[in-house]
Amino acid sequence: MLHHAAFLLHCLPLVMGQYDICKSWVTTDNGPMWEFYACQPRAVPMKEYATVRVEPSGITCGNPPQKFCTHENPYMCDECDASNPDLAHPPKLMFDKEDEGLATYWQSVTWSRYPEPLLANITLSWNKSIELTDDIIVTFEYGRPTMMILEKSLDNGRTWHPYQYYADDCNETFGMQARRVRNLSTTSANRVICTDEYSRWPGSKKEKNVRFEVRDRFAIFAGPELKNMDNLYTRLESAKGLKDFFTMTDLRLRLLRPALGGTYVQRENLFKYFYAVSNIEVTGRCKCNLHANLCTFKEGSLQCECEHNTTGQDCGRCKKNFRSKSWRAGSYLPRPNGSANVCKEKLDFPPTYFPAPFASTDCECYGHSNRCSFIDFLNLVTCISCKHNTRGQHCQHCRLGYYRNSSAELDDENVCVDCNCNRIGSVANRCNETGYCDCKEGVTGPKCDDCLPGYYWRQGCFPNVCDEELLICQNGGTCYDNQRCLCPPNFRGVLCEQSKCEGENKECDSGGGMPHGRTRGEGGRVLTS
Ligand SMILES: *[C@@H]1O[C@H](CO)[C@@H](O)[C@H](O)[C@H]1NC(C)=O
Ligand SMILES: *[C@@H]1O[C@H](CO)[C@@H](O)[C@H](O)[C@H]1NC(C)=O
Ligand SMILES: *[C@@H]1O[C@H](CO)[C@@H](O)[C@H](O)[C@H]1NC(C)=O
Ligand SMILES: *[C@@H]1O[C@H](CO)[C@@H](O)[C@H](O)[C@H]1NC(C)=O
Ligand SMILES: *[C@@H]1O[C@H](CO)[C@@H](O)[C@H](O)[C@H]1NC(C)=O
Ligand SMILES: *[C@@H]1O[C@H](CO)[C@@H](O)[C@H](O)[C@H]1NC(C)=O
Ligand SMILES: *[C@@H]1O[C@H](CO)[C@@H](O)[C@H](O)[C@H]1NC(C)=O
Ligand SMILES: *[C@@H]1O[C@H](CO)[C@@H](O)[C@H](O)[C@H]1NC(C)=O
Ligand SMILES: [Ca+2]
Numbered sequence: 001m002l003h004h005a006a007f008l009l010h011c012l013p014l015v016m017g018q019y020d021i022c023k024s025w026v027t028t029d030n031g032p033m034w035e036f037y038a039c040q041p042r043a044v045p046m047k048e049y050a051t052v053r054v055e056p057s058g059i060t061c062g063n064p065p066q067k068f069c070t071h072e073n074p075y076m077c078d079e080c081d082a083s084n085p086d087l088a089h090p091p092k093l094m095f096d097k098e099d100e101g102l103a104t105y106w107q108s109v110t111w112s113r114y115p116e117p118l119l120a121n122i123t124l125s126w127n128k129s130i131e132l133t134d135d136i137i138v139t140f141e142y143g144r145p146t147m148m149i150l151e152k153s154l155d156n157g158r159t160w161h162p163y164q165y166y167a168d169d170c171n172e173t174f175g176m177q178a179r180r181v182r183n184l185s186t187t188s189a190n191r192v193i194c195t196d197e198y199s200r201w202p203g204s205k206k207e208k209n210v211r212f213e214v215r216d217r218f219a220i221f222a223g224p225e226l227k228n229m230d231n232l233y234t235r236l237e238s239a240k241g242l243k244d245f246f247t248m249t250d251l252r253l254r255l256l257r258p259a260l261g262g263t264y265v266q267r268e269n270l271f272k273y274f275y276a277v278s279n280i281e282v283t284g285r286c287k288c289n290l291h292a293n294l295c296t297f298k299e300g301s302l303q304c305e306c307e308h309n310t311t312g313q314d315c316g317r318c319k320k321n322f323r324s325k326s327w328r329a330g331s332y333l334p335r336p337n338g339s340a341n342v343c344k345e346k347l348d349f350p351p352t353y354f355p356a357p358f359a360s361t362d363c364e365c366y367g368h369s370n371r372c373s374f375i376d377f378l379n380l381v382t383c384i385s386c387k388h389n390t391r392g393q394h395c396q397h398c399r400l401g402y403y404r405n406s407s408a409e410l411d412d413e414n415v416c417v418d419c420n421c422n423r424i425g426s427v428a429n430r431c432n433e434t435g436y437c438d439c440k441e442g443v444t445g446p447k448c449d450d451c452l453p454g455y456y457w458r459q460g461c462f463p464n465v466c467d468e469e470l471l472i473c474q475n476g477g478t479c480y481d482n483q484r485c486l487c488p489p490n491f492r493g494v495l496c497e498q499s500k501c502e503g504e505n506k507e508c509d510s511g512g513g514m515p516h517g518r519t520r521g522e523g524g525r526v527l528t529s
Helices: 002-016 170-174 201-206 214-222 229-238 267-272 517-522
Strands: 023-028 031-036 051-055 066-069 077-080 120-132 136-140 147-153 161-167 209-212 247-257 276-281 283-286 295-298 301-304 372-375 380-383 402-404 416-418 426-431 437-439 455-457 461-463 478-480 484-486
Touching: 066 267, 120 276, 120 301, 161 170, 161 209, 214 229
Parallel strands: none
Antiparallel strands: 023 031, 051 120, 066 077, 120 247, 120 283, 136 209, 136 276, 147 161, 147 247, 295 301, 372 380, 402 416, 426 437, 455 461, 478 484
């Protein structure tokens, strides 16, 4: 029976299939080998791994001991005393296990300095990127704040971004229209909104929770029951910034105004205005870039147990000697097992080029070569036989006649695009970073296959002989293909500007313009330049 239970426990994650295994030993036509999958750690309550800071100093009640009362009954009062464990309300009570019926909570001082605002920051830091998988739920005792901002940081607290605004009147408080996450669409799923849902007093009496709605945002893609996870995972991979929206290293609650219990602050009883937080629930997982299914808490910090020959706190790098391709995060796609995008070992270095300094240096060729050689007198390692039209020490440049596709990754096989310059119109098959070729005189267009105004194309661009603007055929001549004027019989010259009756052709009559015998031989001849 026990054995059976253990077996079930082991199998459960496989049945759920939410990217919980990183590799499996499979038998193929070529014998047994590892097959790799995208994998991620399980979602867990993350509050247990956070360090918390409450600011400003002196905001926690009880030092000195202080009276506080409730909104429901302003005569029902109690005392906060930091020196008495039964009456103290330190920050750690926001993270303890709640016994049923008896809430333990952090509590602030009361608003005795009204009308100066009562401000408090509660900052949770993980010193590690984590990804939310469920709603953040902050539980307030004695009423929810009427004004609050949830902020997050992605860089261990160096920069902060608003995550959600909360107010009983969003427009008045933050100049934002009140919205509901449920009303967001696929294109606005990562929009930062202001909501009044958790801040109005009538609801505040019974309801204690303030939420950051992760499930509702997921539901925009996966449907109300989160049944269509395929669509969610596809979106997470493809929609810009969507994954990052649910990622953070730190979270901060900026408490800006406590519950008022009505429309106005009663100056004569400021003892009933304060913040009290009994729990902060943050459900998520370590971000391991889909390269680990385990995350451990060692010496006070979270660390992915990286697979796929990756390393780093978030498995964000390839291990040394596994950098024949540049690092890539695993992908949720294709469903159901995703792509592992493992780091590959660098292969077959020509042994003759293998002196000691080489081994300690990387052969990084962005996947365009797996061979390097060591150049002794320069003391550097360089890729050799770069493929895919690349060149350079790390195959990081494009060969002459190719240009870098700026929207493709450096390790993309198609990163170098043929300049494809017109052979006749261009000076050489060479182009700049945006694919523009160097054109000969009179030629234009990205590929040099067009003529500038005033030029016509004929195995290259030649200046117009005639046109409609500057080089107009005269004396009734007509312009043919910009190349020549078709002149009336009595005129000649490039632009038909010369009368045949001038000079020695004295036999022409000046006014006539009809062909005479003398000119018959020339009849129909057109002049070209
Ligand atoms: C809370 O944090 C913000 C930055 O996010 C800072 O500007 C503000 O001064 C802090 N407030 C207090 C009371 O420490
Ligand atoms: C944060 O994590 C890094 C990497 O694990 C560790 O080196 C550093 O000491 C940690 N910092 C703090 C303040 O815990
Ligand atoms: C928002 O507030 C401004 C002034 O504070 C007001 O002019 C505007 O009508 C308000 N908008 C809404 C939707 O209430
Ligand atoms: C959400 O959408 C519903 C239906 O479209 C609408 O009645 C409601 O006013 C919207 N709520 C908010 C806060 O925008
Ligand atoms: C590195 O990857 C290879 C397969 O590419 C695998 O056989 C090996 O076990 C991996 N090594 C580590 C330390 O994960
Ligand atoms: C996904 O992984 C499971 C478990 O390792 C494996 O049995 C299954 O064949 C894989 N499916 C695909 C489509 O690769
Ligand atoms: C550049 O790369 C992007 C992304 O791979 C691709 O969609 C696009 O077609 C490429 N452009 C050219 C000119 O090859
Ligand atoms: C490439 O050349 C074109 C045409 O001369 C120019 O418009 C473009 O700015 C150039 N691009 C770069 C990156 O120099
Ligand atoms: Ca508690």
